[in-house]
Amino acid sequence: MLLNSDTRDKTMPYCYEYPRPAVTVDVIAFTVREGRLQVLLVQRERPPFAGAWALPGGFVGMEEPLEAAAARELAEETGVEGAYLEQLYTYGAPDRDPRGRVITVAYFALIPADAPVRAEGGDDAAQARWFPINALPDLAFDHAEIIAYALRRLRYKLEYTAVGFQLLPETFTLSELQRVYEIILGESLDKRNFRRRILKADIIEPLDAFRTGEGRPARLYRYKPDAVAEVKARRLFP
């Protein structure tokens, strides 16, 4: 079998002459809206699984880094750029796609609550929608498994890392931050302990501004600009 032979650099004596799997990226985009953790899904238009919901994703360009492909797919589907992206896992069971061998590199993304997301039918023909994590439709391929794992990892990261900020606007109140944690972890937290822990971590700083609403106005915070770099440094996944 001689395939892909025209993409081969003839000066390099190595055996590239085999059929290759297709490589895709899939993105698990999380956001917190309407008090719930939600995941972005798109409706498939073509078989297999036509009409079913699936993770946004697509083929990796031949000159495109993997994370760039994930960022591109996310941007195409939602218009969101610059979101937090992290490689999750690579799924490659031979039968995971009925069309043939497709290996997919899954990324998870955190979308700030105030990001203007163009969903509900983006310019890509496919319809895109947010679904609450506990009310997912039937999913194509092995995407249910992928989402379940992404959720585990998100919860886990939330406990030892400062990644929760990525789901909030640039400035936020401590109560808003706590609510995000509670929604994702699925349990309620003690206000005083939460504030103490977060402040001791020394990754957010108070601003001279307040959010006004019902009740006493709440001080606004932002994460320290250099804490962003630190979150990356602490990452266990490069």
Next chain:
Amino acid sequence: MLLNSDTRDKTMPYCYEYPRPAVTVDVIAFTVREGRLQVLLVQRERPPFAGAWALPGGFVGMEEPLEAAAARELAEETGVEGAYLEQLYTYGAPDRDPRGRVITVAYFALIPADAPVRAEGGDDAAQARWFPINALPDLAFDHAEIIAYALRRLRYKLEYTAVGFQLLPETFTLSELQRVYEIILGESLDKRNFRRRILKADIIEPLDAFRTGEGRPARLYRYKPDAVAEVKARRLFP
């Protein structure tokens, strides 16, 4: 460009007609021998990087699961089967291989100290050798970066998971186990605290046998058979 078109299922109307990256697996095989943490490397015979040392690895078969490919490469290089294997990360920078686009799924493996490893020139033409982690030769591709990350992850896992047993024979003494931890973490640990922690974790059980040598004989332990399953369950990486 119409490539790979003969592998396509014609009943499936989807665009597979694009060039594809090659997909490989690379294995970072750790072992503890001669009091040091070591990594298995093979010497490349062909360009690029002919003569340089590299991680064992190779192409993924079209019907082969990713982990199976990693296990196969490891077995071909060392004869070791059934070792602990865990997916590490997928590397896909467009320029990481001068021959063209090669995406590699890296796995790390833990080889028990008593496993009969056929290295030093296996039946595969390439020579294979263990290298101490702190005395690595120049490495091909981005393999130095991959090993650095694998080491970080190994150290991290050792602290919150019971993975250290995978580097020891089926039965071992607590001192041997402690030595493995010390070698990998690069620091010495308090004997009493170490024993208390390990025993409280309730994953190993004492046997009615002793290892005799210089000094007082040491009780042998093994990890509980069902603890193996539990280690897998605790895994954060499916």
Next chain:
DNA sequence: CCAAAAGTGTTTGCTCTACACCCATGG
């Protein structure tokens, strides 16, 4: 009996948890 490694408890500091009331604002 001596060398060598195995084995064993207690104290102390610290971190995490549980818990209840006053404060500032808008209507």
Next chain:
DNA sequence: CCATGGGTGTAGAGCAAACACTTTTGG
């Protein structure tokens, strides 16, 4: 002045770290 959410401190328990001597065997 009242309803609403924001903001604050302390005591007790459980956990982790520091630390030194006795025991068993082989030579």
